[in-house]
Amino acid sequence: HEFGQRRKTVVKRPLDGWDIEANVTCDKSAVMEGEYASEKEAELNCGSSCASVIDVGCKRKRFRLCSMGGIEEASTDSTCLRRRFPEHRPPQGKPQAPIEDEFWKAFCTEAGVRFRELFDGRLCAAGKALEAARSEGRCAELAVADEKCSSVFDFKDATASAPPVCRCVPKGEKCAPPPTLAEGTSGGVYIIVTD
Numbered sequence: 001h002e003f004g005q006r007r008k009t010v011v012k013r014p015l016d017g018w019d020i021e022a023n024v025t026c027d028k029s030a031v032m033e034g035e036y037a038s039e040k041e042a043e044l045n046c047g048s049s050c051a052s053v054i055d056v057g058c059k060r061k062r063f064r065l066c067s068m069g070g071i072e073e074a075s076t077d078s079t080c081l082r083r084r085f086p087e088h089r090p091p092q093g094k095p096q097a098p099i100e101d102e103f104w105k106a107f108c109t110e111a112g113v114r115f116r117e118l119f120d121g122r123l124c125a126a127g128k129a130l131e132a133a134r135s136e137g138r139c140a141e142l143a144v145a146d147e148k149c150s151s152v153f154d155f156k157d158a159t160a161s162a163p164p165v166c167r168c169v170p171k172g173e174k175c176a177p178p179p180t181l182a183e184g185t186s187g188g189v190y191i192i193v194t195d
Helices: 039-045 101-109 136-145
Strands: 019-021 024-026 050-055 063-067 072-074 080-083 115-120 149-156 165-170 187-192
Touching: 024 050, 024 063, 024 080, 039 050, 039 063, 115 136, 136 149, 136 165, 136 187
Parallel strands: none
Antiparallel strands: 019 080, 024 072, 050 063, 050 080, 115 187, 149 165, 149 187
């Protein structure tokens, strides 16, 4: 830039990008409690029951909230509506910073056990029970950790009356699944992939 000219810094404000309806406000019955002196406060308080932010005088200095389903009307003081819909989620629906960082770092660095499904909706005729599995992935981990298990295992989802079932086929034995599972249950036979 030329000597003597200053660059103008553009600061993004919280309600930038919200559709604006000039000279419009909400019917008094639709105005929610509270008044906010900053855009950030207004944005953070415009939750799932809030349809838009009322920008009093359209000067970006005083804000109220308009409830979902509220009737709009012409404003007499240049007030405008900044609409949350359809592009902006309520604050509680926006991504949040991660919590329990150490757990997720450990979880994401573990390779896990790879497996694939052999038979959907069927279980092996018999098997060695492996405790504490609530998912196929955990069942695969338990099967790999047990030296008596082959690479084949089955898993049956929990029902209203029974916990999930995880079993491995012992080394030297066969799965021999019957044709189908009992009505109302789901599960499958899996094999651990080692390549």
